[in-house]
């Protein structure tokens with residue numbers, strides 16, 4: 523009898539554990555492909571020759587610089603049957619191969635949820651205002667670089683010799699000849715950034731320009 527009771531307890535404990543594990547899967551509202559999903563692929567997967575078609579050559583492992591290319595490895599509504607999710611998920615994910623920066627839990631959640639709700643090509647992510655007052659490095663510039671640039675510009679993989687993962691590294695892309703501004707505004711004689719992608723949105727460009735012009739404080 524006692525044993526039966528213990529088994530019953532164990533059963534219920536297990537049930538609650540499973541239940542809470544599943545319900546901790548947060549719902550992420552308003553996922554927009556262009557703002558939330560594409561930057562992950564550009565920054566984490568199109569590093570030095572991978573997943574991007576450079577000068578007309580076929581992309582190795584599929585082209586992840588466009589919606590159409592990414593969709594080839596997606597089964598809408600089924601994240602667990604979608605290579606772009608399964609290959610990057612887990613303790614030792616296949617992708618991106620070491621020593622490249624793995625996807626964060628948040629990025630994986632976003633991709634999973636985006637696939638789950640149908641993997642739509644949402645381009646107009648509108649609805650947010652461009653706040654250009656008090657541009658701070660830690661609150662505005664660094665998160666932006668994290669989204670769009672750091673997959674290719676970190677300590678393991680410094681695209682063009684620029685590690686943009688901390689303030690000092692970013693400063694080196696400004697002094698002496700402002701390659702940061704030249705590259706993100708895609709000016710002549712600079713390598714256009716983010717590599718393989720059209721310019722950042724106007725709000726991000728204004729923020730970078732303002733932060734640089736105001737003396738690129740580490741604030």
Ligand code: HEC
Pocket residue numbers: 564565568569570667670671672673674675681682683684695701702704705706711712713714715716717718722
């Ligand atoms: C897919 C990888 C990739 C992404 C994403 C990327 N870069 Fe680059 N970046 C490179 C590579 C590689 C180079 C070296 C030049 C080249 O091959 O185009 C480079 C060069 C640069 C340079 C030097 C440019 C010059 O003209 O000397 C700057 C500055 C730069 N990147 C900043 C950025 C910023 C800022 C972002 C994000 C908005 C970004 N990069 C996103 C790969 C990338």
